[in-house]
Amino acid sequence: MLTKQDLVRNEKYLKLNEDGAFVIDNADDLEIIDFHTHMCNALPLKYIDPNSKGNKLTYPTLPAVEKIDFSVPYWTKEETKINRKGLLPIIRYGLNAYDVLQDMMKGGTYDNCFKSQGDNQIGINVILPLSTKKCDCSPEALKIVADHPNRFVAFCSVHPDDSEMKEKIVRYKALGAKGFKLKISELELKNDFTSLITLFKTCYEAELPVILHTGAIPVDQERTSKLLYKYLKSTRVELFGRLLAELPKDFVFIFGHSGISEYKLVAEYLKKYPASYAEVSSQSQQSISYLIAEVGSQRLLFGSDWPALPQAITLSRVLLATEDNKTARAQILSKNAKTLLGL
Structure with a gap:
């Protein structure tokens, strides 16, 4: 039976710590900003104090060891014959x-975050709150920075349908927010992107970069129910990439996750819109190398999606993709982020 130890045995830049968690294996002194992280109190649903102790992360987002394939985004071996038809796959997915x-x-606490930062040479986490119509998490994200200003940078997040959307974005910018984060789908917007474009324009006027969750996983349409297929494709790159035509050319848009399996399409949008960026959490060495070859390294940002995913895995992919290009490594790990955030 394959174990984590077997998995990392021949993996350069990746090892296990004393708890059996993936951590970076690197002796060089690196400056690293993780551009895509979350914390427990900047997420919707029940409030959990980030000062909580003893809550361990299990990373259910990671595939089982025998299904891990580091050569593809999200590191998941493609199951070509998987059946997603019927109600049961929808329930399982939910x-x-x-x-x-x-x-x-539960696991996005200061204790766990500082441990992960230390294990992986991370200097700063960019905190991305996930606000909904009913829950504005921006104040909590800003409080994290107030409590630990040397370890965090905060973005704000306001739902497009919030009646105070414009006022809140201006206020959060004044309180120190360095950008704007949103996770929203075609289904939630009901294929009407008017409010989202208005939000984008508000962020542009406030000089805030915008990062969205973008991309989809490969899905066999014939083996997937219509509802689940529509949901899994509801954040596909095309939906958000085409909106950039509605914005000024210097609107700073960041493709979160680099579009997951759609990273090649993200590269095409980066070529078309020179103010856009790609954040590479969940990408592979091969896909990061592809982005560097296609668009250069000046608009790529290291991110991990911690605590949904370990910080070490995407970080090790970046190190592998930039072994022969230390300029690109420095740009992706921190220089581009520092420029974008005005640090």
């Missing part, structure tokens, strides 16, 4: 998503 969010909420 329950798994709930487990992931619960793990992030």
Whole structure:
């Protein structure tokens, strides 16, 4: 039976710590800003104090060891014959998503974050709150920075349908927010992107970069129910990439996760829109190398999606992809982020 030890035995830049968690294996002195992280009190649902002790992360987002394939985004071996038809796969998907969010909420504490930062040479985490119509998590994200200004940078997050959207964005910018984060889908917007474009324009006027969750996983449409297929494709790159035509050319948009399996399409949008960026959490060495070859390294940002995913895995992919290009390594790990955030 394959174990984690077997998995990392021949993996350069990746090892296990004393708890059996993936951590970086690197002796060089690196300056690293993780551009895509969360914390327990900047997530929707039940409030959990980030000062909580003893809550361990289990990373349910990670595939089982025998299904890990570091050569593809999300490091998941493609199961070509998987059947997603019927109600049961929808229920399973929903329950798994709930487990992931619960793990992030319980494990996204200061103790766990500082331990991960130390294990992986991370200097700063950019905190991305996940606000909804009913829950504005921006104040909590800003409080994290107030409590630990040397370890965190905060973005704000306001739902497009919030009646105070414009006022809140201006206020959060004044309180120190360095950018704007949103996770929203075509289904939630009901294929009407008017409010989202208005939000983008508000962020542009406030000079805040915008990062969205973008991309989809490979899905066999013939083996997937219509509802689940529509949901899994509801954040595909095309939906958000085409909106950039509605914005000024210097609107700073960041493709979160680099579009997951759609990273090649992200590269095409980066070529078309020179103010856009790609954040590489969940990407592979091969896909990061592809982005560097296609668009250069000046608009790529290291991110991990911690605590949904370990900080070490994407970080090790970046180190592998930049072994022969230390300029690109420095740009992706921190220089581009520092420029974008005005640090």
